[in-house]
Amino acid sequence: MAIEIERRPLIVERTEVKRYSASARVNHWITAICFVLLTLSGLALFHPSLFFLTDLFGGGANTRAFHPWIGVVLVASFSVLFVRFWRLNLWNRDDTRWMTQIGDVVKGEEEHLPELGKYNAGQKMVFWGTSLLLIVLLASGLVIWDQYFHGLVSINVNRLAALTHSLAAIGAILIIIVHIYAGIWVKGTVRAMTQGRVTGGWAWRHHRKWLRSEVKDEGDH
Amino acid sequence: MTNAWGDIKHADLVVVMGGNAAEAHPCGFKWVVEAKAHRGAKLIVVDPRFTRTASVADFYCPIRPGSDIAFLGGVINYLLSNDKIQKDYVKAYTNATFLVKPEFGWSEGLFTGYNEEKRDYDRSSWDYQMDEQGFARVDETMTDPRSVFQLMKQHFAIYTPELVERVCGSPRDKFLKVCEMISECSSPTKTMTSMYALGWTQHSKGAQNIRGMAMVQLLLGNIGVRGGGMNALRGHSNIQGLTDLGLLSNMLPGYLNLPTEKEKDFGTYMSTRGFKPLRPGQTSFWQNYKKFFVSFQKSMWGDRATAENDWAYDWLPKLDVTYDVLRTFELMNQGKVTGYFCQGFNPLMTFPNRGKITAGLAKLKWLVTMDPLDTETSRFWENHGEFNDVKTADIQTEVFQLPTSCFAEDEGSIVNSGRWLQWHNAAVSPPAEARSDVFIMAGLHLRLKELYLKEGGAFPDPIVNLRWPYAQPEEPSAEELAKEMNGQALSDVFDPTDPTKVLVQKGKQVDTFAQLRDDGSTASFCWIYAGCFTEAGNQTSRRDTYDPGDTGLAPRWAWAWPVNRRILYNRASSDVSGKPWDESRKLVWWSGERWTGYDVPDYGPTVKPEQAVGPFIMNPEGVARLFTRGMMRDGPFPSHYEPFESPVANVINPKIRGNPAARIFKADLEALGSPDQFPYVGTSYRLTEHFHQWTKHVWVNAALQPEFFVEISEELAKEKGIEKGGWVRVWSNRGSLKAKAVVTKRIKPLMVDGRPVHVVGIPQHWGFIGKTKKGHNPNSLTPFVGDANIETPEYKAFLVNIEPTSAPAVA
């Protein structure tokens, strides 16, 4: 291995794979910003000790007023993301194997794992989890959006919606924490969303099947 | 009211019939609640509807509108046949013992002397048998078949529970339960109070409805005692004052009469007003009539009323007929009225048969309205679509709308139901150009007087000679007027028992009507008010809650007529020997030397019990009249008559329609509907949320009860396909209206004479001006006929039909 290191440094540095188009990146970041704002405003209204966060939005009443609208933007934005990526997130046999070897995943020992497509099972779970929770958040959120949907459902359904909304939001936040941490932990990931490209090595290491198909596509041209 | 509001708390049983005290008198109703809470009193409600009063009652019994006399007759029959009367009271304090002329009788629903053509009675047989000295003959045992007691027993014997059920639709068991509860009050230590209002007066036999209950109360010994009485709940805050001051076309202040055409001179007028006692030694207080009358004349014309000109008797108008509101609008329709002053009321939305009212007003040359509010009457000519469908161009009446101040904007006294004169100050100034009624009337008088002085005229005397002693002639003050009503000495008034002793110095206010004289030395505008504003000051503004014996009478709070007496006939609260019937509720009793107690005795203060002077000192008999002689036009006993529009024939005599002695004009008789076309009974009433048509101008009240509605039973709604909250059309033979439908369990069909009778309840608070939604009033439908004695229109029972309809078109 040491020999190889000496032999190919320049070449290695220049290998890059395009992972996300500009529009996908913009789409992602709109969604992400909305999510952050929703998390801040939602937590502000959720827990008294975080109520100070409403100051970020110009006070409690504004926080209450903005939150659902941000939610609407997020849902709209995420819907586009969904259309973009849902096929790539379909589950396959490799994902199941990946899941059974989650210990290796956590340890970062990916050499024991099967070759993966564009997304690993964890990412897919983030995708589907987020999608599902967003539907729940949207439905429950509309019900408790008193300004426009007052009296839409019975008071008990309304209460259930409030509880559901908060639980779903917690779920979503946890998923996003995993998502963000995964991005931080797996070095070289963030640039996929900031610059659109990853290094070939990153793709080789984490999404080799995807890399192969990308390479093949290129060759077919 | 014979008693006072605060006295109701002493009742053991409260009967609300012919009224809806909780709804229409919620503030006064607190005393009923008090009686229930602290005395364990029971409350009975007898009403066609399950009212707000019924909602807090211990017992409710339904009744068909207009059948009250049958019900009360049934109660009287129950009391008499079960011997549930306070016998000692009845014997000593009523005319039950009096013997009636042998010619008097009753058959086929009519008393002796009926003239069908005139719709009137020759009442000469309705009187007592007189002895040689001109006193009525009596039978102390009350067993003589001609005694009032026996005649009464006989008269009411037909009012069996079966008949009551058949006529009133009141289930027999409920009726009997009411009788049983009432009969318990025949004990001297149990009292019942009767609270009634327009539910009894607004019938073609309204006065007899009240007589019916008055008889019950006399039989139970409940008149003149604490927690008893006949208590008329007056609708307007000062309607009692209106009656006291004689604001009726045939009355003078203090219940004196305006002369009729037949009474051409003073001598003739006084000849029927001697009020000679009908039993030996009786007070017969009206013997003082002349003193009150002359004092009134002196108050009107001062120095110009002299012994020589019979105290200006000729200056009083002489009536050919009574000019009640019904006759006035009848004359208007005949084109016989040129101008009309409409002061403080709204006939377009209240008087019966609205079509006739509109037609009458349209025939006037001019109409003056004086009101604090913008009334519909002032705008009767304005088209408001279905709500006032008139052709404005066809109406030539010139309308002068004069805004006046309202009660909160001027000072003066208001007389409550309990006859208390309570002074109030102005809270605010009237808005904009609004002026007091006094200012307007004074201005009118002064201008007329000037015209008469300048131009002469047919008969200027009453106007140019009118006494007008006010500091500001153009606006006499409330104080000046109150002092004038009280009266003063025009020259020194001497003690009749000691002619050297001056009782009242010239120019001083009199203390009581006992100081009034018929020699022209005193003036008093309203003798019963004498004592309200004396040299000691304005008694009506007193505000001391001192209340000895916890009677609720508060003798130092304001001032009650007569002579600050709070319970009328209070001598009757003690037995013949002067000992209270009920020691725990004593009121006035004989101390051994004089009459004393918590109230001003309604009796000679030193007249000994053994003198056997009756407690009903106003009556020449000295006792209360179960048999009223010829004093009422439609009979000495109440008798059941159907309303003029009734779903059933009179079961006693099917040929009699309505009250046979009630006046009805020809066109109005023809405008009556029949049950085949109009099968349902309409009845009108008020709601707590509103006061007449005043409060529809107030936002809060309008929000609390925004829109005109009628109330019907679930059964009728189902039968007619009417939905709760849907629009219905209700019509009578005279008019039609649209309303929202309140479908309720509170009205139930009544089984009358074997078939169901449905009631349509129609509240009366709406109009086409104000903050509420535009609406109609029951007067679009009601018949143009009034009570036989006082012409109060029959608003409470008439015939209608009903159907579902669409919303009215709004102009």
Place this chain on the structure above:
Amino acid sequence: MASYQSLDIKRRSASTSTPPTVRSTGLEVAKLIDVSKCIGCKACQSACLEWNNLKEEVGVNTGVYDNPHDLTPNSWTLMRFSEWDNPDNGNFEWLIRKDGCMHCADPGCLKACPSPGAIVQYTNGIVDFVSENCIGCAYCVKGCPFNIPRISQVDRKAYKCTLCSDRVSVGMGPACAKACPTAAIMFGTKEDMKDQAAQRIVDLKSRGFANAGLYDPQGVGGTHVMYVLHHLDKPEIYAGLPKDPQISPLVSAWKGGAKLLALGAIAFAAVGAFFHHTIVGPNRVTDTDEANAADLAEEANGAEPTPETRTL
């Protein structure tokens, strides 16, 4: 909506600080509504509008006496009329209940409110909305077991009966109690009102209402507005007065367990991630990975890669 001194505040919405306890708490107040004395005159509604300077809109008749038809941001109290046939004795009863805030000892609105100090409970028991802190989220509506608070569509503030806290703070009773002509609404210390109710219940039982009783539901810790009912066993016949009201378990879960769960889970996730990173270290791409990728690219292109130009 007067604010008392902070010393008089027992509880404050969305606040974790300990309330002041130095002042002796004094007595708790209560309004006693004796339904058996109420004649449904709506004087209380009128007094409430007048005293609080509220303007209710002039509505329409919908076939009942209830106007307005429900509590609104302007109508903080409302007479509700119920027609009921008593199956036990066949009697018809017209039950009239003055609806409005019950001022619960354990107020669901306060529990649900996310805005610090928008809902306060005074030491005398009055639960009051402090409008300046209200953010209009309508969580109080969800919290309330009696369906009382109403949100104005004009200013997005929550409104309800204040028990005339402004009047009570200067020693007067609520405006509705003052206006009530039959003293069906009484006001005083909670103890006195209970005594008063006990007397009324004796009277009602003597009149045949065997189940007469005081409605002071313990599910919400008792209330500072209580009813004397002829039929305590069937409160629901009084226009749906709840039989055993309590803060909905959904609201309790939302405002209790969920809060802890949420912060706990989030903190756990964050801390977990931190330690994972600490233990496992970053997941880096190795040069071998890069070389393999490059080889793969070369193979695909079928040519010797030119590093400077190779892109995929």
